[in-house]
Amino acid sequence: MTDPTREHALRRTQMEVFDLAVVGGGITGAGVAREASLRGLSACLLEARDFASGTSSRSTRLIHGGLRYLRMGDVRLVRESLQERNLLQEVMAPHLVQALPFYFPVYRGDPDPLWLVRLGVSLYGRLSGARREEVDTRLSPQALLAAMPLLRRPGLVGGARYLDARTDDARLTVATVRDAAERGAVVLNYAPVRGFGREEGLQSLTCRDEQTGEAFRVLARKVLVAVGPWTDEVMRLVKPGGPPLVRRSAGSHLVLRSGRLPLPGVCVMRGADGRMLFAVPHGAQTYVGTTDIPSDEADGPAVPAAEAGYILAAANRLFPDVHLAAHDVIGAWRGVRPLARRGGGRRVGKVSREDRLLEVADGLHVVVGGKLTAFRAMAERILDRVYPDSVGELASRQSRAPLPGARGKPFSDEMWRRAARHSGLRVQELKDRLRPYGDEAGAVLELGSGPGDLRFSLDRALLRFAVRREFALHLVDVYRRRTERMLFGGDFALLHLKSDADEMARLLGWSDARRDAEVAAVRRMEVEMLAWRAPHFDEILR
Numbered sequence: 001m002t003d004p005t006r007e008h009a010l011r012r013t014q015m016e017v018f019d020l021a022v023v024g025g026g027i028t029g030a031g032v033a034r035e036a037s038l039r040g041l042s043a044c045l046l047e048a049r050d051f052a053s054g055t056s057s058r059s060t061r062l063i064h065g066g067l068r069y070l071r072m073g074d075v076r077l078v079r080e081s082l083q084e085r086n087l088l089q090e091v092m093a094p095h096l097v098q099a100l101p102f103y104f105p106v107y108r109g110d111p112d113p114l115w116l117v118r119l120g121v122s123l124y125g126r127l128s129g130a131r132r133e134e135v136d137t138r139l140s141p142q143a144l145l146a147a148m149p150l151l152r153r154p155g156l157v158g159g160a161r162y163l164d165a166r167t168d169d170a171r172l173t174v175a176t177v178r179d180a181a182e183r184g185a186v187v188l189n190y191a192p193v194r195g196f197g198r199e200e201g202l203q204s205l206t207c208r209d210e211q212t213g214e215a216f217r218v219l220a221r222k223v224l225v226a227v228g229p230w231t232d233e234v235m236r237l238v239k240p241g242g243p244p245l246v247r248r249s250a251g252s253h254l255v256l257r258s259g260r261l262p263l264p265g266v267c268v269m270r271g272a273d274g275r276m277l278f279a280v281p282h283g284a285q286t287y288v289g290t291t292d293i294p295s296d297e298a299d300g301p302a303v304p305a306a307e308a309g310y311i312l313a314a315a316n317r318l319f320p321d322v323h324l325a326a327h328d329v330i331g332a333w334r335g336v337r338p339l340a341r342r343g344g345g346r347r348v349g350k351v352s353r354e355d356r357l358l359e360v361a362d363g364l365h366v367v368v369g370g371k372l373t374a375f376r377a378m379a380e381r382i383l384d385r386v387y388p389d390s391v392g393e394l395a396s397r398q399s400r401a402p403l404p405g406a407r408g409k410p411f412s413d414e415m416w417r418r419a420a421r422h423s424g425l426r427v428q429e430l431k432d433r434l435r436p437y438g439d440e441a442g443a444v445l446e447l448g449s450g451p452g453d454l455r456f457s458l459d460r461a462l463l464r465f466a467v468r469r470e471f472a473l474h475l476v477d478v479y480r481r482r483t484e485r486m487l488f489g490g491d492f493a494l495l496h497l498k499s500d501a502d503e504m505a506r507l508l509g510w511s512d513a514r515r516d517a518e519v520a521a522v523r524r525m526e527v528e529m530l531a532w533r534a535p536h537f538d539e540i541l542r
Ligand SMILES: Cc1cc2nc3c(=O)[nH]c(=O)nc-3n(C[C@H](O)[C@H](O)[C@H](O)COP(=O)(O)OP(=O)(O)OC[C@H]3O[C@@H](n4cnc5c(N)ncnc54)[C@H](O)[C@@H]3O)c2cc1C
Pocket: 023, 024, 025, 026, 027, 028, 029, 046, 047, 048, 049, 050, 051, 052, 053, 054, 055, 056, 057, 058, 059, 060, 061, 062, 063, 064, 191, 192, 193, 194, 226, 227, 228, 229, 230, 234, 249, 250, 251, 252, 290, 291, 334, 335, 336, 337, 338, 369, 370, 371, 372, 373, 374
C-alpha cells in the first residue's frame, strides 16, 4: 500500500524546481523549511532517516537561554534564546513548552561561589524579562531544603531560583515539519541525499526513497545543508578533502523510575569535575543529564557505562539518601552536539553554541552549530542571508505564528469530562497524555475507536495520529519520537508492541515479515538503550 501524502510529495520532486532544498530534517532543517515556506519560497526538506532522529530527539529538552553560556560570556546567544523561549511558550508552542522553576543550590567549594550564581541568575532574569516573583536570588539553605528535602545538607550555603522551560524535542521538530508542509513545503523522511551536482545552473541532489529503494532527483536554485553532526560526512559528498566544520560532543541522559527522585522543579547538579548537569522532573519521573564528551561518531545512541556512572554519581552526591543504582534507570538517550569548529583547542564544554553559516559553493550553503531553543531565530537569520530579497516585516511576523496544536482553542473542562466518559480514562490522565497535542487533542481522541475496534484505546489513537498526520513510517518512529513510550514507559513501554505492530501493518500495508522486523527493531532499541547496565555496573559505581 502506498501512502498518498508521500506519493504526492515524491511526484512534486519530479515536477518542480524548488527555490530551496534543505538537507537534514532535524530542528534546524525543519525550521528553515518552515521559514522559507512562510516567505513564499518553494522548499523541499529531505531527511535521511526519520525527522528528529538525530540530535533533535536526544537533547536535554530544555527551552532555555542557558545560564552556563552566560558564564561563558555568550550574552547575545543567551538573550536571543530567552526571547525565543518566551515566544515558544506564549505563542508558538505552549502545548509543547512547559515553564518550570529551576533551583540552583550552591555548596562551599563549588566552582561558582554563591555571589556569582546570584549575580548570574539576576542578570539572566533581567535578560529574559522575568517578573519579580519568578526569580529569587536569595534562597537560604532552609528554603532550598524545604523545597527539596532530599538535597545534601552539609556545605549547602544557599542558592537561587529562576524560571525556564522543558519541551519534547522530537515533537517540537515534527510540529515544525508539519507547519512547513502545511505552508506548502515538500517534506520527505527516509530520503537520504547521496550526491550533489549541478544541472543547467541549478543544484541537483541525488536522493533515495528508502521505502521503495528507488532513486530520485531534486532540482533547486539553492541548497542548505543542515545535517548537524553529520556535516563533515555530507560535505565530503560535495567536496572530498575539505576542512572539518564541526566538532562533535556527546551527551547522555538517564530516566529514573517513577518516584525515585521527586522534585518540584529542575535542579542544577555538579559532576565530579564541577560541570553543571540537570535533574529534570517529568511527570512522576525525573531524568538526569547531561555529559559533554568529544565524539568521533555522528550517531551515538548507546550510552556508555562511564557516562551513566558519572551521571548517577553526580545525582548520588547531591541527593545522598536516594542511593540511585543501575536498576533505578528505565530509559536512556545520548545525543551528539554539532558544534561549529573555529580552530583553537578549547575543551568541548567551553565551545560556543553559536551557529555558523557558510556558502561553500555558489548557491550551496551549510549551517553548523546552534541550539534547539533558538531554531526559529536561526532560521530567520539563515533565510535573510540565503534569500535577502525575502526579508520583510510580514515574513518576520508570520515566522512567529503558532505551530500545529497551538492555533485553536484548548479543550474546556466540560470537553475533558466528556472525553473521559467516552474513553473510560481519568480526566487528569487524558490531560497529561494529550497535552503535547494542544488543540488537536480532539482529533486524536476521534482516532481511538472506529469500526472493528472493541473498545477505545488512547495508545492506538496516538499511533494512528502519528501515521496519518505526523509522517511516522516505522514502529520505532512512534515509540521513540512521536510518543515518549520508549524513553519514559518503563516496564509498560512494550506492553502493546504486538497489537501496535498489527495496527501499523494494517495502516501501511506491511507484510508479516515486515511487521516482525519492525517489532524486532523496537526490541533492539530497548536493549541498546540500557546495554550499559551490564553485570557489575553498580560495583563500578561504588
Ligand atoms: C546532549 C545534548 C543536549 C542538548 N540540550 C539542549 C537543550 O537542552 N536545549 C537546547 O536548546 N539545545 C540543546 N542541545 C542542542 C540541540 O539539540 C541541537 O543544537 C539541535 O538538535 C541540532 O539540530 P540539527 O537539526 O542541527 O541536527 P540534527 O537534529 O542532528 O539533524 C540533522 C539531520 O540530518 C540528517 N541527515 C544526515 N545526513 C543526511 C543526508 N545525507 N541526507 C538527508 N539527511 C541527512 C540526520 O538524519 C538528522 O536527522 C543539546 C544537544 C545535545 C547533544
